[in-house]
Amino acid sequence: MNYEIGMVIRNLDTIKDMKIQFKNIGLILLLLAGLAWPGQAEIKLPALFTDHVVLQQQSDVAVWGWADAKESVVVKPSWSDEVYSTKADKTGKWKLNIKTPVAGGPYELSVSDGTEVVLHDIMIGEVWLCSGQSNMEMPMKGFPGQPVEGSNMDILKSKNNNIRLITVPRGKTPVIKDDFNGKWVTASPESVAEFSATGYYFGRLLNEMLDVPVGLIDVTYGGSCIQAWMSEETSVPFNDTPLPKMDDIPKVPNRTPTVLFNSMLNPVIGFGMKGCIWYQGETNYESPDQYEKLFPEMVAEWRKLWNIGEFPFYYMQIAPFDYSMFQHDTINPKFNSAYLRDAQRKSMNNISNSGMAVIMDIGEKTCIHPKKKKVGGERLALWALGDTYGIKGFGYKSPSFKALEIKGSTVVVSFNDVGEGLCIFEQDLTGFEIAGDNKVFFPAQVYLRRKSVVVSSPHVEKPGAVRYAFDDFVIGTLFGTNGLPVSSFRSDEW
Missing domain, CATH: 3.40.50.1110 (SGNH hydrolase)
Structure with a gap:
């Protein structure tokens, strides 16, 4: 920038020789000032706030960015008459919260510190982090x-x-x-x-x-x-x-x-x-x-x-x-x-x-x-x-291990969230193991009830623990009637 200023000054005589008429020599000074001292930097928003962004509905959502230190920032959403304002801190960072309506759109969002930035095609809806x-x-x-x-x-x-x-x-x-390099895009x-x-x-x-x-x-x-x-x-x-x-x-x-x-x-x-x-x-x-x-x-x-x-x-x-x-x-x-x-x-x-x-x-x-x-x-x-979201009438939870009831040499395993019961979808029920106090597990014989299973083994006279599908690789065979599989589990802490 200093090199450019020097070139302008050194060529003033040339400008006169070319008989370029300036009505006001102050114009030259303004031009030089513009080169030496750039004007206010444009307000900056992070990658999360670009065109096509989705904002969480019916919430006080945070909006933030950067401006000149101590500069006033005004935010105006098109979905309401509300005007929000704040001031950037000494590092230039600013942040405020704005209210969002029920799902809908598209809308616009104006952010200005004297220089306006407008976000277009904003939708209001449901936002989820996937990590x-x-x-x-x-x-x-x-x-x-x-x-x-x-x-x-x-x-x-x-x-x-x-x-x-x-x-x-x-x-x-x-x-x-x-911040990061990225932007919102529509599904395509x-x-x-x-x-x-x-x-x-x-x-x-x-x-x-x-x-x-x-x-x-x-x-x-x-x-x-x-x-x-x-x-x-x-x-x-x-x-x-x-x-x-x-x-x-x-x-x-x-x-x-x-x-x-x-x-x-x-x-x-x-x-x-x-x-x-x-x-x-x-x-x-x-x-x-x-x-x-x-x-x-x-x-x-x-x-x-x-x-x-x-x-x-x-x-x-x-x-x-x-x-x-x-x-x-x-x-x-x-x-x-x-x-x-x-x-x-x-x-x-x-x-x-x-x-x-x-x-x-x-x-x-x-x-x-x-x-x-x-x-x-x-x-x-x-x-x-x-x-x-509270939708009713369907199953969304897998049946989960609840408790053991030991009856002699057999164990009754009960489950939470069984709904209409357990099922095996026309396959063999495998993967259950049973152990006694010696902590040695043996494959179990399994009898399927509507909402529980009964397990036993001729090798375990006094059972103390049951495990299901407890291996690195195994295919689950026990499901709820909602089609959701039962998790692998163990009743012990061995």
Whole structure:
């Protein structure tokens, strides 16, 4: 800029020689001032606030951005006569809350600090965060060599102005970020092909049943451990190694505590939403006891930071898979992903306003990414439709283990949420094991009642514990009559 000013000054004589007439020499000074001191910077909004955004209906939603320090900012939504104003802080950051109406649109939103920015094609509806590791990240088009069943036709038919999508790019460092490169897009074959399959099928069913716009925010990173999605404050009690410093470049960012929280989640914290769906746990399968503590802590932290109450948190139970394909500590008696699934099962009692979608029937022995993403995504949606939105008359909960009643050499296993009963859909009922005080489990003989099962074994005279489908890879055979599978479980704490 100084070079340009110098060139203008040095050429003033040339300007006179060319007999260019200036009515007011002050004009030259104004031009020079414009080069030396640029005018007020245009107000800036984060990627979350672009054209096509979906805002949570009937809420006080946060809107934020950046302007000059101490500058006044005025926000005007087209859906009301309300005018909202605030001032940027000394760093230029500003934030305020605006009221949203019932679902509808399209609307506009004006944001001005003297220079106006207008967001177009805003819809008001239901907003959900979709987070986790690769099974949530897996796009509708699939991974190389790993398809999403039926997705090609679903992609083709996906054009829908009332489903909007945005994806946060993968984070690489522990640096705390407040924005990302991205924008909201409407559902179309091109955009849906790249979006989370689990998230899309979840949102599509919500849109169909609620008949309102749905916004989905994809914040995922394949192979990530749960610690990477937690802040430094929450992670400290659970880590024996030093947390990364801000100038570190982790070799494995998705498995480094705090990295994804800082670089991916932080930019979306506080954005108005209804709730979250979560699909993660495969990376933590070797530490089920720790996961059982970490998971509720993470959810509690997210809820505290969003400051919108105990929003719904629905999560997918990890699918059965043969983890013995990986190198592992064979001495560890809990090297069995069923223990992680059990930690997830028990988390429903430790996380309020939560629900677990069970997928014991769609796991694949040699692929950790089940191809039936529609089944899983829609089971998460069933939880939201029944539990959050209060639709009646259908089943959305899998039957779950309730209690044992020991009667001599037999055990009666009872269940919660059995509805019209249990069934096996014309297949053999397998997967039950029974043990005595010696803690040795034997395959059980099973008798199916309408709302319970009776198990026994000639090798166990005095039973003390029962397990069901408690292996790395197993196909669930017990269902509720609503078609939802029973989770693997154990009655013991051995």
